[in-house]
Amino acid sequence: MTTRHLHEALMREFRAYFEENQKYETYQHHASGVRLRKHLYEIRRIALEMREEILTTRKIKQKDYAQKRHQAKAQNNT
Numbered sequence: 001m002t003t004r005h006l007h008e009a010l011m012r013e014f015r016a017y018f019e020e021n022q023k024y025e026t027y028q029h030h031a032s033g034v035r036l037r038k039h040l041y042e043i044r045r046i047a048l049e050m051r052e053e054i055l056t057t058r059k060i061k062q063k064d065y066a067q068k069r070h071q072a073k074a075q076n077n078t
Contacts, residue, residue: 003057006050013042 001009017039024032 001049001053003050003053006046006053010043010046010050013039013046017043 017036020032020036020039023029024036
């Protein structure tokens with residue numbers, strides 16, 4: 001998944017969490033608490049996946065940047 005898709009999934013899950021939290025705060029039913037914990041789990045899962053995607057992208061860009069700097073230095077030295 002791309003970070004854009006992950007962001008959209010995270011926002012959908014957060015909205016669902018927010019709605020369920022309102023129900024839980026009002027009624028404090030056991031079932032609401034279970035659903036609330038499920039939403040929190042999904043938020044965490046999506047956030048971790050998004051974090052890995054960002055780290056991977058950053059590593060690729062750093063390698064590309066280092067390669068370009070090395071090529072530029074080599075051209076300047078010739």
